[in-house]
Amino acid sequence: MKAQAILRPLTEGDRPVWQSLWDGYCAFYKVRLPAPVIDGLWEKLTSGDPAIHGMLAESAETGEALGLMHYVLHPHTWSLKTVCYLEDLFVTEAARGQGVGRALIEWLAARGRDEGWFRLYWHTDEDNETARLLYDRVAGPATMVRYAIPLTK
Amino acid sequence: MKAQAILRPLTEGDRPVWQSLWDGYCAFYKVRLPAPVIDGLWEKLTSGDPAIHGMLAESAETGEALGLMHYVLHPHTWSLKTVCYLEDLFVTEAARGQGVGRALIEWLAARGRDEGWFRLYWHTDEDNETARLLYDRVAGPATMVRYAIPLTK
Amino acid sequence: MKAQAILRPLTEGDRPVWQSLWDGYCAFYKVRLPAPVIDGLWEKLTSGDPAIHGMLAESAETGEALGLMHYVLHPHTWSLKTVCYLEDLFVTEAARGQGVGRALIEWLAARGRDEGWFRLYWHTDEDNETARLLYDRVAGPATMVRYAIPLTK
């Protein structure tokens, strides 16, 4: 059964609910971010930075938080249009399997069609099988791999 | 034997050499970009847009063009630092196998360490075996896959 | 009497109406922009670039174009919030004196409050008396002057 989810942009009053979702996300990936990085991310998400945005999914019935999405906009070289990098997608354990993640991705694709973005992309671990089942359905099979070099000391 | 390559930023006078390298790149990927997209990309690369940059590799002896790299800078959510997306990397057929591509990536990683970027990343086709041999050496094995939804009509 | 104006973001289908308003704006300032600059500006406004945006004002009764506004978002140093630069504001001769310019500025200020921007600012010629009458009302007297050095050859 599908949860009825309401999707809406993050605003300044959302810090507590955002914090609990972001903690869940970080716990899932077994990372601990320093407090200034979390504060700084919150600032970026709510200070009108045009390149970085957040969306909340909430239950239409109870108002309970169901999920969180962060996305980044940047130029690219193959067209004059902006591309959108869906960087973080998280659904609470209780709300998984009910279409919330899919609804967030589809909202973002629809927004991109309206705004004239060129492409929406995201990355996932090669062996994250649950996520890949969903992603194969909404985007077709992955054919590109990502290489990365960490640069900070 | 290694080519002695000089690496330098693109400037406004480089349109002819840039055009011939970019044509080579597009031919390699079997894409034809419309002229206004190519003109617009050239404008972005040379109009001081802080988010998008180009580098040329030239022979230290003959001045001949050996390779081209375009990169994009954007914010992300896991740190307050910028990340760098190496979007396009091209080495002419005559200059392949001589370390030019590697020199361009290493220049970019060094610049990123100086500037305080968080990470340098790029994508390649899962089955581009030649490129992956190099990328495995400079970045280790790829463990992330990329999903994408095209958004333009 | 106030015109009933509908304010809405520019979209890809608006090129003809945008072009006629932009021509009016350029004629007012006695500048002729080269065709590639106009095409490039149109591309930026409609390609999802998060830093640059356009709004149309149209008559609620006839659908006729009444005005145009372009604005730019950028970071600044006195707060972590984004600032908004209202770069161009134009109202057709027939629609002047009916509150269209004021409505566009007020829409932008309201949007800024929603998005969490720090400040909305714009420039005008010291001796543009008509514009300054409106601006004194919506923003109070100007106390800052702008210096500029042209950099292109």
Added chain:
Amino acid sequence: MKAQAILRPLTEGDRPVWQSLWDGYCAFYKVRLPAPVIDGLWEKLTSGDPAIHGMLAESAETGEALGLMHYVLHPHTWSLKTVCYLEDLFVTEAARGQGVGRALIEWLAARGRDEGWFRLYWHTDEDNETARLLYDRVAGPATMVRYAIPLTK
């Protein structure tokens, strides 16, 4: 007599010297910024954000800090080129009148010519007479005034 000043970009190790100059700047303008805003500004200046940059002026003889400049890059509508907003310029009391402020502005104008920026601009209070004497010399008389609406609560 002119001070021999060395101008160089801010890097991560410069926090103490930057802090003392920024404190001097804020004292001059009689503003107190909250600590998280100062920390966040430092992060932006040193995390590779391509839109915001800082430069230090140091004495060539003693290494002592003489001045500080922050600048912001953003798109605009009258050309496809980037514009540069010189947001903050500060010279220590001991170093005033020796050409340090002028050297910083001239360095920035030269960089802009290299990078292909369209224009360099900045604001000052209408009644800051000392600053306006310098600015009239480097940029000619100001003919534009700035209007602004504060948007934060």
